[in-house]
Amino acid sequence: MQIIDLRSDTMTQPTEAMREAMARAEVGDDVFDEDPTIHQLQDMSAEKLGKEAxxxxxxxxxxNLVGLLTHCGRGDEILLGDxxxxxxxxxxxxxxxxxxxPHTLPNRDDGTIPLEALEGAIRHSDLHYPPTRLICLExxxxxxxxxxxxPQYMDSVTELAHKYGLKVHVxxxxxxNASVALSINVRELTRQADSVMFCLSKGLSAxxxxxxxxxxxxxxxxxxWRKMVGGGMRQAGHLAAAGIVALETQVDRLAEDHLNARTLAQGLKNLSGIKIDPEKNPTNILFFKLDHPKVTPEDFLAHMESQGIKLLLMEGGVFRAVLNRMVTQEHTQSALQITKSILERQ
Ligand SMILES: Cc1ncc(COP(=O)(O)O)c(C=O)c1O
Incomplete structure (x- = not known):
């Protein structure tokens, strides 16, 4: 049976070019800072995001943990979305x-936290308060x-943070996925922040x-801090080699995932028993709700799985589907057909 795994973009397998690069990578001990392939990946990443290192x-x-530990001391407070x-x-x-x-503030559906909420949450100096140190955006x-x-939102949050002497971690x-969806250079989104982390192991397929x-x-x-939490990895240049290929070959391809996500969202919208607003899901991640008189979310999940479609069931009957390189346009069409047949035969 064909498996179409929509649980996460972390399901992506390395490409052939990645496998070859991993096998051939020149490596050294990275705890001694002597792995040339890791140096290459780090330099390339810093350059791409417009950062020094x-x-x-x-x-x-x-x-994220190492980023927060580096920005904050014990007892410091950070502002972040709920x-x-x-x-x-x-x-x-x-x-x-x-x-x-952690001081959480409500995220709006578009991911933003209102500027007034952020500003209102910044603590003034008072014996009773933890000092606010950092704003985290995702x-x-x-x-x-x-x-x-x-970029406009990132600019305004950073401006606010810096006005109050706070740092921003992204x-x-x-x-x-954000830069591809907005058709802009990723630096437009990263130049403002004090620190940024990104993953090679999701849509980029490393x-x-x-x-x-x-x-x-x-x-x-x-x-x-990385050493302290056990992240010193020795000859990890074998892994970094795949990351280099990911940055070189997989960034523009994310547009395909966004297109397949849109196709899936629009197809699901036409099925009775499913609630989704395609406009609200602009990248590779879809959330939809099952609202069917005869099928429970648990049953739907099981029926889909028995037909080879894997989804994540969240709280409140909400499902998540994440498009990724392993899910082609044809898979997207079959996922839609299978969903339709499951809902219609009930
Ligand atoms: C927004 C976001 N941040 C951080 C992470 C953590 O990445 P990892 O799974 O590599 O620890 C994830 C993973 O799904 C994520 O979605």
Whole structure:
């Protein structure tokens, strides 16, 4: 049976070119800072994002954690969205390991947090308050329909943060989906922030790895935190080699995922029993709700799985489907046909 896995873009397998590059990579001990392929990936990443320096890490979660540990001390407060990945899905590492206090503010459906809300949440100096140190933004915003934040919004938040002496960290796990969706150079989205992390292992199809970018002295401090949390990886140039191919060959291709997502969203919209607003889902991540008199979300999930379609069921009967390189235009059409037949035979 053909499997169409829409659970996440982390399901992407490395390309042939990545496999070859991994096999051939020249490597050294990265804890000694002697891996030439990692240096190449880090330099390339910093240059692409318009930052002085970069650091290769095993995962997006560790890259965010190391970023926060480098920006904040114990007892500092950060402002972030209530639908942010850092708050929802990173095991509370910022508090457990960093003693950092998360102050969440409601994300709107387009991923933004109103500027007034951010400004209102910045603490003034008072014996009773933790000091506000950092604002975290996520671009694209996974749990806000994969929405891209615009350069104008990034500019205004950074301007506000800097006015109050705060720093800005961007969880850019899918920052290239944002730049491709907005048809702009990724630097337009990253130039303002003090630090940015992005993932190589999602839509870009590399098997492992994320990169944290920022000022050179800040990255040197981040290197120490990476070592402390166990992210020093020795001959990881074999992994970085795939990351280089990802940056060279996979960024523009993300547009195909966005197109397939749009096709799927528009097809789903026409099915009775499914609620989705295609306009609200502008990149590769779709959220839709099952609203069928006879099929429960759990049954729908099971029927789909029995026909080879894998989805994520979230809370409240909401499903997530993430388009990625392993899901072609033809797969998208078959997924639609299978969904239709499951809903119609009930
Ligand atoms: C927005 C966002 N940030 C961070 C991460 C964490 O990345 P990783 O799974 O590599 O730890 C994810 C993973 O899905 C994500 O969607």
């Amino acid at each position: 970069a650091l290769f890490l095993p995962s997006g979660t560790m890259a 639908r942010s990945h850092i708050f929802l899905n990173e095991v509370g590492g910022l508090s457990a390991l960093g003693g950092i206090h 671009n694209t915003q996974n749990y806000c329909f994969g929405s891209p934040l615009t 969880d850019g796990a899918r920052i290239f 098997p492992v790895g994320s990169v944290l970018c920022g000022p050179r002295d800040w990255i040197e401090r981040a290197r120490k």
